[in-house]
Amino acid sequence: MRLRTVAVLGGGPGGLYTARLLRLRMPDCEVRLIEQTEPRQTFGFGVGLATRTQRNLQAADPESFEGILGIAHSHEMTMTVDGHAVTLPSDDLIAVSRGTLLDVLREHAAGAGVRLEYGDHGYATELAKEVDLVIAADGVSSATREELGVFGSSVTTADGLYLWAGTDVALPSALFTPATTEHGTFVAHAYPYAADRSTFLVETDEETWRRAGFDVTTEQTPYDCDDQVALDYLSDAFAEQLPGHRLIGNRTRWLRFRTVSCERWHDRNVVLLGDAVHTAHYSIGSGTKLAMEDGIALVEALAGASDLETALTDYEAQRRPAVEHLQSTALRSMRWWDTFPTRLDLPVERLWVAYMTRAGKVTLDRFGSTAPDVVRTAINQYASTAAPQPAATAGPLPEASGVPVGGFSDWVLAHQSPFVDGLAEVFVDVGDPRGADADVLIKGLDATAVLLTSGDDREAVLTMLDVAERIRLETATRVEVRIPTAERDLGAAALVSGRADAVRLRGEAR
CATH class of the missing domain: 3.30.9.20 (D-Amino Acid Oxidase; Chain A, domain 2)
Incomplete structure (x- = not known):
């Protein structure tokens, strides 16, 4: 497919990066980047880029990635509660000034032949008549998305x-x-x-x-x-x-996070990118990361398809599953942070485990492979509060130099508190663990101990564990959970994090 003219709306990182990639892959295409705000009027502070995002940017465009690394600031992570601080080893985490990042991307876009324009571009519908493709990377309040009104957009506002x-x-x-x-x-x-x-x-x-x-x-x-x-x-x-x-501050005021999703990502020759089409809570991924990775996928689709409709359909098909998964994970993370103050009775090491495993992306054993001392301490803290199963060997986690895969989870599950006999099972089938259905379920409990169960898929188990934690935090009820053996890692993390009192794997006697 040959594109003669493309207009990119929005001079944020996603727009600039996408415009450059287009020129690199399609040097005969005229690419205009149109931004209402002059460069020196840009606001913002830092932007974080995790390891996987760095790898994606390096693979897509090594030259601009080197420019980003040149302005990057690496850091470790520390959690501090009541004066007790615990620092995790660095995992190649970097952050950059948003303003400086834009300068770097602007320079690289111009170097690739992108025409940079500033000022009011008018309406996307009119612009779409002049060019082969309009890429709208115009942010969470996207004027293009609202102007066309055909993308089936939904915007959910958080409580916090x-x-x-x-x-x-x-x-x-x-x-x-x-x-x-x-x-x-x-x-x-x-x-x-x-x-x-x-x-x-x-x-x-x-x-x-x-x-x-x-x-x-x-x-x-x-x-x-x-x-x-x-x-x-x-x-x-x-x-x-x-x-x-x-x-x-820099235009700093209290806000509520808005989660944007769209049923459609393109209409004829207009396609949405970045925050204009989706957002994910800042605690698990930045809009910058999502927008730049959208740009990589969009340019690949445009370069590989025979016509525009196929390319834009392929772009959405390739990106939507990853974005929706991240949005689901980000929603769990947001809810965790919304209730963070309720967990401050936990030692910091156990809070670290709760934080790292909050959304099901990182297992106890994976976290233990990168921060073994923190995980060992957290597990020993948990073990000191749990009465071990009769068949388990009491005592702290052995100080072996290396724990095999599954070792942390296996030890925790073997040293948990004993089960309570004769508990009736309560099946958890709620969409939102903090929604009205979950409220009704929790208020309807009339027992000193309860055994929760759920569907077999990982998302259902994660929701059940969120409900279990609510019950533990909001009531005096002991909470046991029954989960598939395949999700044993979630069970072990739930115990150390204080989400459940006991975990039964499917197939164990009640």
Whole structure:
């Protein structure tokens, strides 16, 4: 297929990266990138890029990836609760300044022959008449998506609130930590992205937000201004993590995360990309990552298809499953962070296990292969609170130099608390573990102990474990769960994380 002219709407990382890739793969194609905002008016703080994303970017375009590495700042991860800090070894985590990243991508796009234009481009429907293809990478509030109104878009707004700020010091590592004030608990996600800068994101629940008066300050803060009252309040709340420094804003105000999804990703010669077509909660993946990986898939589809409709259909077919899986994982992660303050009675090492295994992507054994000391400590902390099964050998986890695959999970399941006899099974079949159906299920429990079961697939088991944790946190009920043997890793992680009191594998006697 030969494209003569392509217009890319949106000068964010996804748009710039896609425009460059198009020129590299189709050098005869004229590529225009149209952005309303002048380069120096761009706002934002840091952008994180995990290991897998780095590999994808390097494979797609080694030259621009080298440019990104040149501005990157690597970091470890630390969780601190009640003054006790535990740091995980670095796993090639990097972060970059969003503004500097845009400068690098802008330079590489121009170097590949992309024509950069700034100002009002008019309507996508009119632009689509002038070019072969319009790629709309115009963000979560996509004017193209709203203008055409044919993509079957759905936007879900979260209950919790977050505020994206920064500070003029490089933190020693990425940081997860709570701060409890007279109004409630605020949780910080922070990481360094330059020699003298860090992103500092803070989230809280609506009741705490209202008690602190931020419902009023949010209403009084224009969309393009900073909520200075909130920035000052949080600078004081996190003073220990910000010695001698304050939080700084850049159009910083309290927001609720919006999850965007679309039934269709393209219409005729207009296709959506990045936040315009999907979003995933920031706790598990950035919009930058998704948009740039969308660009890789879109350009591959355009280069390999015989006609435009086939290419755009192939692009969606290739990307949708991965995006929807990530959105599902991100939703679990968001719910976990929304309820993070309820877990602060756990030691930090067990909190790390709960965090890493919260969405089912990382198993206890995989986490143990990268942070064995943390996992060993967490398991021994768990074992000290659990009365071992009669057949199990009591004592701490052996200090072997290497634990075979499955070793951590097997040891935990063997040393869990004994089962309670005669429990009636409650089948968990709810879409949202924090929704109305789950509320009814939990309120209807009338027992001191309960045995939960679910469908066999991994998503069903994860939902059941989320409900189990709610029961443990919100009631005095002991919770046992029955799961398929194939999902034993989820069971072991649930025990160490405090999501369940006991785990029965299918086939064991009741």
